[in-house]
Amino acid sequence: MSEPFLECAALAVELRGRRIIDGVSLRAEAGQVVAIVGPNGAGKTTLLRALAGLIASTGELRIAGEDPRQASARANARRRAYGAQQPTSAWDYRVCDLGEIIGAPDAYADQLGSLDLSELASRRLSQLSGGEQKAAHLAMTFASLDEPYGALLLLDEPTASLDLARQTLVAATLRRFAQAGGTVIVATHDLTFARTCDAVLVLAEGRAIGLGVPSAALTPAVIAETWGASAQAEA
Amino acid sequence: MTATRATLAGLAGLAALVALALSVGAQGFGWGDGGAWALLRAPRVLAALAAGLALGVGGAAQQGVFRNPLADPGLTGVFGGALFGIAVLLGVAPETAWRHAWLLPAAAFAGALATSALLVVCGRGGSSARLLLTGLGLNAFTAAGTLVIASRSGESRELLTNGAYGDWLGMATLELTWMPILLCLAATLLLLPKARSLDLLAFGDDAARGFGTDVAGVRRDAVLLTALAAAAATCLVGQVAFIGLLAPHLARAIVGPRHAGVLPCSALLGAALLLAADTLGRGLWPQAPLSAAAVTAVIGAPLFIWIARGRHE
Numbered sequence: 001m002s003e004p005f006l007e008c009a010a011l012a013v014e015l016r017g018r019r020i021i022d023g024v025s026l027r028a029e030a031g032q033v034v035a036i037v038g039p040n041g042a043g044k045t046t047l048l049r050a051l052a053g054l055i056a057s058t059g060e061l062r063i064a065g066e067d068p069r070q071a072s073a074r075a076n077a078r079r080r081a082y083g084a085q086q087p088t089s090a091w092d093y094r095v096c097d098l099g100e101i102i103g104a105p106d107a108y109a110d111q112l113g114s115l116d117l118s119e120l121a122s123r124r125l126s127q128l129s130g131g132e133q134k135a136a137h138l139a140m141t142f143a144s145l146d147e148p149y150g151a152l153l154l155l156d157e158p159t160a161s162l163d164l165a166r167q168t169l170v171a172a173t174l175r176r177f178a179q180a181g182g183t184v185i186v187a188t189h190d191l192t193f194a195r196t197c198d199a200v201l202v203l204a205e206g207r208a209i210g211l212g213v214p215s216a217a218l219t220p221a222v223i224a225e226t227w228g229a230s231a232q233a234e235a
Numbered sequence: 236m237t238a239t240r241a242t243l244a245g246l247a248g249l250a251a252l253v254a255l256a257l258s259v260g261a262q263g264f265g266w267g268d269g270g271a272w273a274l275l276r277a278p279r280v281l282a283a284l285a286a287g288l289a290l291g292v293g294g295a296a297q298q299g300v301f302r303n304p305l306a307d308p309g310l311t312g313v314f315g316g317a318l319f320g321i322a323v324l325l326g327v328a329p330e331t332a333w334r335h336a337w338l339l340p341a342a343a344f345a346g347a348l349a350t351s352a353l354l355v356v357c358g359r360g361g362s363s364a365r366l367l368l369t370g371l372g373l374n375a376f377t378a379a380g381t382l383v384i385a386s387r388s389g390e391s392r393e394l395l396t397n398g399a400y401g402d403w404l405g406m407a408t409l410e411l412t413w414m415p416i417l418l419c420l421a422a423t424l425l426l427l428p429k430a431r432s433l434d435l436l437a438f439g440d441d442a443a444r445g446f447g448t449d450v451a452g453v454r455r456d457a458v459l460l461t462a463l464a465a466a467a468a469t470c471l472v473g474q475v476a477f478i479g480l481l482a483p484h485l486a487r488a489i490v491g492p493r494h495a496g497v498l499p500c501s502a503l504l505g506a507a508l509l510l511a512a513d514t515l516g517r518g519l520w521p522q523a524p525l526s527a528a529a530v531t532a533v534i535g536a537p538l539f540i541w542i543a544r545g546r547h548e
Contacts, residue, residue, distance in 0.1 A: 088438070094491065
């Protein structure tokens with residue numbers, strides 16, 4: 001087995017005295033797209049934030065051999081990017097401003113193109129639909145990394161609120177990122193998307209109850225246990 | 236309009252305003268005295284410009300840090316804290332206070348910093364209600380404290396009362412104002428390079444940290460520098476609200492929301508607004524001049540309500 005790019009073992013997070021993540025272990029290699037799935041409140045967002053080194057956690061955590069909790073925000077930003085579930089902006093920037101703000105206008109313009117947003121570049125964020133705003137923030141997140149090789153993308157519900165065409169574009173972008181040597185971890189409710197990933201981690205009440213290739217992790221039994229019997233029929 | 240063109244236009248407008256401000260004497264507008272007294276008025280004009288710069292950029296920085304367009308050091312209690320700091324020093328050691336040029340600014344800074352720290356602890360989270368209610372409490376507490384001290388210290392009573400009404404510009408002399416003027420300029424110049432970090436903060440702490448921003452460091456620096464700007468400006472004018480609210484709003488309308496434009500443009504607009512307010516207050520009613528704070532409140536209060544209403548909707 002090749003060296004994992006991201007590795008965590010017995011990772012735990014407590015927020016306000018409550019244990020949200022409880023002993024999660026995960027390995028992801030360069031070139032992989034990994035989905036974290038689970039019902040509302042399972043801890044997907046918290047796990048993603050912990051993996052990004054944005055919140056305090058205990059247990060082992062290594063990205064490219066280094067612990068992001070020990071590194072500066074600037075050093076972490078060079079090798080991993082984090083995209084929030086519902087990105088917001090306090091000010092009504094123009095879409096094209098976002099590239100200048102992260103200091104990568106050209107890479108951002110390319111990402112706008114790949115997400116079919118180039119025509120909206122001169123608009124204000126408030127003039128976009130929710131899905132378009134989300135896609136613009138995704139382009140910002142993608143463009144903040146110099147190159148996919150040796151980098152990690154951590155995205156919270158990247159396809160939520162996007163129309164079908166843009167969901168496909170985002171999925172293709174993530175796959176290209178992985179093929180170029182990057183690693184992608186996605187928290188998602190979209191089991192159809194999760195089934196296209198290389199590995200799936202099923203999370204329930206902060207614990208990993210399934211991990212492996214989609215066919216092994218998303219078994220009818222796991223789905224019934226995690227989302228209830230009615231979901232099994234849907235899936 | 237680009238940031239450069241706006242800056243140039245702003246500088247030209249400011250120069251015209253300075254000429255007008257220097258012309259206003261005991262007879263109102265005009266060079267009736269042949270300009271002989273213009274030099275005597277220069278310290279007042281200089282103090283208004285420096286304080287306005289600090290108020291404008293301080294308001295923009297505070298709005299950036301709190302991600303809230305209603306933040307203004309006047310409304311959030313930071314000016315109140317600065318004046319309270321001055322009042323405490325004047326109440327405790329009225330004679331020592333004037334012995335060194337740095338003592339009053341240091342007392343104002345301590346007061347501004349204390350209120351800023353409380354504001355950060357209690358008023359954070361992006362909610363306007365929480366921020367402004369915390370500011371309301373801080374303003375009420377510091378105003379009461381200042382009045383109590385003023386009522387018990389015979390010599391400083393009038394001085395502190397005038398400070399609470401933002402009416403200190405009239406006593407500006409270079410000897411009294413050089414230190415706060417330098418501090419206003421320093422706070423302004425040190426806040427300008429924070430533009431990109433403030434832009435990144437706009438997307439939330441997680442996103443900003445994700446893009447490599449030292450969020451705690453940026454917030455600490457911006458709060459410290461805003462407190463310094465508020466303290467230095469308070470030493471020059473007394474308490475004056477709304478400049479820190481008005482200037483960034485106008486700046487965003489002119490140069491867009493990016494802080495690389497908003498910070499310098501707010502500074503220039505702050506200087507222009509405060510000087511214009513002081514000049515109007517003196518020029519229109521030369522026999523009974525209105526304080527700069529009174530004039531800015533007349534313009535600023537309706538705008539504040541308008542912005543708050545828009546934000547609610």
